[in-house]
Amino acid sequence: MKTVFSFLLLVIISHDSKCAKILGVFPVPARSHYILGNSLMKGLAEGGHEVTIIAPFVDKNLPKNGSYKQIELTEVAEEHERRRKEMKMFDMDDMNPIVFITFVLDWITAFTEHTLKSSKVQKLLKSGEKFDVVIIEQFMNDAHKGFATHFDAPMILLSTIGANIWVNMLVANPAPTSYVPDALLSFSSQMTFSERLTNTAYNVFSYLLFHLYGFPKQAKIYDQYFPNGVPFYGALYNASIVLLNSHFSTSHPVPYVPNMIDIGGFHIQPSKKLPQDLQKFLDGSKEGVIYFSLGSNFRSSELPPKKLEAFLNTFAKTKMKILWKWEEDVLPGQPKNVKLGKWLPQQDILAHPNVKVFVTHGGLLSTTETIYHGVPVLAVPIAADQRLNARRIVKDGFGLCVDYKEISEEALTQKLRELLNNPRYARNAKKRSKLFHDRLVGPMETAVYWVEYVIRHGGASHLKVAGVDLPWYKYMLLDVGVCILTTLAFSLYVLYKITKTIFSLCSKSKVQKMKHS
Structure with missing residues (x-):
């Protein structure tokens, strides 16, 4: 019934909305970020719009409806992979949050400029094309707001990790530090005095870091590539709406101003039939399957030897089958009950009823997908927002956590046994999944509606609060x-x-x- 209602709503909206030309700027060279930007733009193309996307990757499975033009930032992807290989990703576990955010700002500044220097992007900027709206991923790449001023179009931001300080500042959204923890701190909404003190101090530091260091660096890039546009600080606070990759079922409720819209889970597709070898493996695993993946940036094939040995020994002594995302051709010491895959269709795997536990790094996409399918979690957070996500998973009762520093055969074995033998985790996972699905319309329909709303109302300035001025x-x-x-x-x-x-x-x-x- 809800699907029918969503379809009818889209028909009504589409009838009232002409085919629009939409530019999407999603320059972050990480697969998880690209999945979100690409999913949104494909959804808009399926809605009948003419879409152009700037991103480090390309999608070979183009939408059937609308027009979908891809501008691939090959050099940005190559530079990111070069840097990724130079640094040891798992060493980020030891990085202080203050050092981490400063490191991220410098890294983002580099790919912000790489994007604008691209010959393909320069060709687009000089093409004379017109767009009805520009959608930009908000990830501290603020110079890219010049795309909206250059094409004289309303600007929509997409936050791939929900509400956070670098989004809240731009739309004057309140975020009391008494119960809204920073995304890079592993605190829950029920903080102790020392945690509230730390959270407040870190927010003040971040605010000053952006205004005194981050924004000036971005302003310099903006002025270089958009010299004739609106001044940087005029563009900075000019978002019509912010689409948030969040939902109260995946994160805890926080305040929103009217132009912040939850669309968490919009990238999730209806389950498809698995490749034959995976389908046979999962169907034949009557005792159940443990699915193990550390995402696209943190690769299990790069785990330090002692950490890898802990996983191998833990999996070897369980009677269950293991499906492991392993990025190399061979896993030394691979147990007989382990099946490997360099790439695995995660959403479709989690949809299979024989998958009993998902061992994950706790990235937001993986967390959202496991909530969608109601699968209990063993989180192994390493960096960024993963610790915060893991804290929420434990608090909401559908999973357990082993911090990266604490990985051992004993810790992994104990937590997996608890997850598999105590039915409350599965019950809580199904309960959380029910909350996720209980919406008036689906998240993609919500996203399409609000993009078209901004177009219909010429930027929808009536949604902005006075605080931005x-x-x-x-x-x-x-x-x-x-x-x-x-x-x-x-x-x-x-x-x-x-x-x-x-x-x-x-x-x-x-x-x-x-x-x-």
Whole structure:
């Protein structure tokens, strides 16, 4: 019934919306980010729109409807892979959040400029093409907002990790540090005093880092490549809406201003039949299957020897079958119950009823997909927002966590046994899945509706709160605070003077009385 309703709604919306020309800018050279940007743009193409996407990768399975033009940033993808090989990804576990965010800012600044230097992008900028709306991934690549000003089109942002400080700042969204933890801190919404203190201090640091370091670097790139456009800080705060890859079933509820829209799970497709070898493997595993994947950036084939040995020994002694995303041709010491795959159709695997546990790094896409299919989780977080996601998984009761530093045969074995033998994890996973699915319309339909809404209403400026037009010191009430403190200080000073004068007069009177006595 809900599918029929969603279809009818799309028909109504499409009837009221002309075919639009839409530019999507998704330059982050990570597969997980590309999956989200590509899914959104394909959904818009399926809705009958003419779509152009700038991204480091290309999709060979083009949408059947609409027009889908791909501008591949080959050099950005190659540069990212070169850097990825140079650094040891698993060493990021030891990286302090302050060092990590600074490192990410520098890394993003590099690919921001690589994108704009691309000959293919320069050709597009000089083409004279017109677009009805520009959708840009918001990942601290703020110079790319120049695409919207260059093509004189409304700007929509897509946040691939939901609401966070680098989105909230741009739309004046409140995020009280008392219960909204930063994405890079492993805190839940119920923080202790020391966690709230740390969270507040880290938010202040991040705010200053962006305004004093990140934004100036992006402004320099913006001014170089868009010299005749709107000034950088005018473009920075000009988003019509922000599409958020989040939902209260996958993350905890937080405040949103009216132009922030939840579309978490929009990339998930209806389950398809698996390749024959995988279908046979899963169908024949009546005792159940443990699916193991660390995503696209953190590759299990690059695990340090001791960590790898812990997984091998744990899997070897279980009676269950193991399906392992392993990026090399051979796994030394591969147990007989383990099946390998360099690439695995994760969504379709999680949909299979014989998959009992998903061992994952806790990335947001993997977390969303396992919630969608209601599969219990053993999270092994390494960096970025993975620890926060793992904390939520444990709190919501559909999984357990083994921190990367704590990986051992004993820890993995104990947590897997608990997940497999205690039915409450499966029950909670199904409950969480039910919350995910209980929506008026699907997340992709929601995304398409709001993109078309912005087009229909010429940028939908009526959705923006007044906070985006306030200088930072007014938004944070620093001027009011200074006024209150000044008034208080002056009042105390006056009170001090009055008290001192009264005391002085009393003392003089007492001295005079003593003289006359």
